[in-house]
Structure formats: C-alpha cells, structure tokens
Amino acid sequence: MPEIQVAAALVLLATMSTGLLRALWGPTPSDRMMAVQLMGTSGIGVLLLLGPAIGVPALVDVALVFALLAAVAIVAFTRRAECAAEEA
C-alpha cells in the first residue's frame, strides 16, 4: 500500500507542476488564480497520500492548514481588484 500511495503522490506532483504552466501563460488574472487553486488542492492530495505512506500522521494537520490558507488566498485575490476599483 505505501508504494501505491507514494506513486500516486508523485503523479499528483507531476500534474500540479504541469498545471502551473497556466499560471505562467495567463492570460487573465482569473486563470492564474485557477492554477494556484489547482496547485493548492493537489498539494493537499500529496500531503494526505504521503502522511500514511512515510508514517508521519502530522502531515494530515499540515493538509488542514493548506486547505484553510488556500481558501483565504483565493478570497483575498478576488476581493483585491474590487477594493482597488472602489478606491479609484
């Protein structure tokens, strides 16, 4: 079972790195946000898979913090433009 989990974590790492190309290309800020969100979710998946595989249960707590921070980051990104528009 640990082999499967580590292999799955590696596949997830590969997809999240590939997804970052969208953050590089854009073209709109929304696309970059989406790429960052995919990276956050894949990162949570990697942590959840690695926790039992390498015997570090605390990684699940790290994934919990990742989930919280990803939500806050997306909300901050989307509200930033609105605040700037109101001030202008």
Next chain:
Amino acid sequence: MSLLEGISAALIGLGLFFFIAGTVGLLRLPDPLSRLHALTKADNLGLSLVVLGLLPHTGGLLPGAKLVLVWLLVLAAGATAAHLVAKRTLRGDGEDAR
C-alpha cells in the same frame, strides 16, 4: 493484496484520473469559464476520491474524521472560490497589462 486494498487503490487511481483530466482541461480549454469547469472537477471529484481511497487505512476514528474534515473544508472552499473567480471573470477583467 486484499480486497480492501484493491478497492482503495482503485479509488485513488480514479481520483488521480480526475486530477490529470482537470490539469489537461486547465491547459487546453479555450476560455476562462470552461477552464474553471475543468478545475472544479479536479478539485471536488479528484480529492474526494483520493480521500475515500485513504479512509479504510487510517486505523482509527479520529484520523479518519480528520481526513473527512479536510475533505469538507476543500469542498466548501472550492465552491466559494469557483463562484468568486467566475464572478470576477464575468465582470470582465481583461488581459494583463504588459
């Protein structure tokens, strides 16, 4: 490999399929809203299936409950984020200034 491990591996594999499909969609689809559609599939189904595949091997109620908590949090955050990003896209923020 026991039956439970087989089911678990199949669920994790299915989750990975959705993550791969979501990434391909994010890279290949033509406009932001359809890319958002691909992304939410990866977020919700992909992570849900991975968590479901991991659940039988947590070995206890509390670790399992924590996994489910992460899952629910990602579901709620993903839905909220998708709405916010879609709203911002519809309001028409154009391309980056270069």
